[in-house]
Amino acid sequence: MSEGLRERKKRQTRQRISEAALGLFVARGFDRVTIAEVAAAAEVSVNTLYNYFEAKEDLVLPPDEASPQRLADIVRARQPGESAARAVLGRLRDELRRHDRKVGLTAGFGPVFAMMRAAPTLTARLEDLGRQMTDALTAVLAEETGAAPGDRTPCVIAGQIGWFHSLVYGEIGRRIEAGEQPAAIAEALLELLDVVEETLSERALGYAIREG
Structure with missing residues (x-):
């Protein structure tokens, strides 16, 4: 089944947020970067960021990749x-x-x-x-x-x-x-x-x- 437009946009937004976060974290340190700064770098709102990542730590260790299961x-x-x-x-x-x-x-x-x-x-x-x-x-x-x-x-x-x-x-x-x-x-x-x-x-x- 091919990926729909909506799913592709969501995936691209998630990837953009993740890449922006990792870039900032590596450059300045995890604890020195705020969620607002990540959102600004990814060109999304803070609320949108939280729709994709529930916690700041999820930006580095997303549950779908770092799963307890x-x-x-x-x-x-x-x-x-x-x-x-x-x-x-x-x-x-x-x-x-x-x-x-x-x-x-x-x-x-x-x-x-x-x-x-x-x-x-x-x-x-x-x-x-x-x-x-x-x-x-x-x-x-x-x-x-x-x-x-x-x-x-x-x-x-x-x-x-x-x-x-x-x-x-x-x-x-x-x-x-x-x-x-x-x-x-x-x-x-x-x-x-x-x-x-x-x-x-x-x-x-x-x-x-x-x-x-």
Whole structure:
């Protein structure tokens, strides 16, 4: 289905606001830029901006891209015969090979990452996002495996998946700050994921395999 005129205009406005915000945040720092200044730079009203982004932090971490359901959604979409952990490992490998923006490997992301690291509200949101991802994944694993209320296995498995997911992002950030190029970062992280897979127990790698 082709994109209609109204949808295209909304997408273009959203993109214009996002680009204006990131430009200002990188140049001056997240905390030093007001919503009114972003709106003016994007040539929209403050009310219009809030129609697209409910909070200032959403301009950097939009919910549709930085979703608390990310890990849960990956696991829900896994293929028959695939476990929860292997589904997430596979998705991360795919995103690394494609230099996907979801893992921060797009050109020019270095200054954006540095800006995010310098903003306490953004780092706090990222930490909270990680916890929400793990909690959502725990709920999915418990439901799909029929775990008893006192069974902590879904929580432990979700915690391990959340750990290596966060490990990947942390290592990408460290390498971006060191000035490494996306291709080199992707190669190094693919090797890291191999180590992660070799290190995880068979119980973790084989948990919640989707039936065919």
